[in-house]
Amino acid sequence: MAGALQFEIEETVGVISTNKSGWKRELNLVSWNGRPAKFDLRDWAPDHSKMGKGLTFTNDELDQLRQILNEMLTN
Amino acid sequence: MAGALQFEIEETVGVISTNKSGWKRELNLVSWNGRPAKFDLRDWAPDHSKMGKGLTFTNDELDQLRQILNEMLTN
Numbered sequence: 001m002a003g004a005l006q007f008e009i010e011e012t013v014g015v016i017s018t019n020k021s022g023w024k025r026e027l028n029l030v031s032w033n034g035r036p037a038k039f040d041l042r043d044w045a046p047d048h049s050k051m052g053k054g055l056t057f058t059n060d061e062l063d064q065l066r067q068i069l070n071e072m073l074t075n
Numbered sequence: 076m077a078g079a080l081q082f083e084i085e086e087t088v089g090v091i092s093t094n095k096s097g098w099k100r101e102l103n104l105v106s107w108n109g110r111p112a113k114f115d116l117r118d119w120a121p122d123h124s125k126m127g128k129g130l131t132f133t134n135d136e137l138d139q140l141r142q143i144l145n146e147m148l149t150n
Contacts, residue, residue: 014143017136025136027143041116041130041140053130055116061092061100065116066148068089068102069141 009048010037022046030056084123085112097121105131 008031016025023043030040039062042054057065083106091100098118105115114137117129132140 013147014139016139016143017133025130027140043130053128055100055118055128055130058092062144063148064089064091065102066141066144068091069137069144072088073138073141 006033007031007051008037013039016041023052032056081108082106082126083112088114091116098127107131 009028010031011029013027013029016027018024023045025041025043028040028042029037031037039057039059040054041057043052044050045052084103085106086104088102088104091102093099098120100116100118103115103117104112106112114132114134115129116132118127119125120127
């Protein structure tokens with residue numbers, strides 16, 4: 001790695017699940033290395049002390065994902 | 076790695092985005108190593124010849140994600 005990854009969770013939009021170890025899958029607005037915040041879907045250890053796998057999304061991607069999920073799932 | 080990862084894309088539920096290189100971010104139903112298929116949100120090269128980062132979801136997680144996105148975004 002070329003150095004420490006800096007991040008700031010500016011907002012937790014929602015928590016998708018919590019596993020037995022207390023890790024949570026969250027949708028957050030995250031600023032990486034001081035850049036403008038992006039939506040980020042990722043697994044986090046309690047207190048955000050460690051991060052797991054995740055994906056970053058543009059606003060358009062999130063809206064497209066929402067539409068796909070709404071077409072697939074019923075209320 | 077302990078061996079080749081086997082997968083079968085049983086259904087492409089939707090395409091979220093396509094980048095300049097032709098990679099697509101897709102929501103699929105994927106069977107990993109012959110196990111029952113799970114929902115999988117992941118980046119894929121054209122023709123699914125290579126896979127990128129991604130996350131696997133339970134049905135409950137996808138529904139929770141849908142509710143979070145619907146609360147956040149308007150039509």
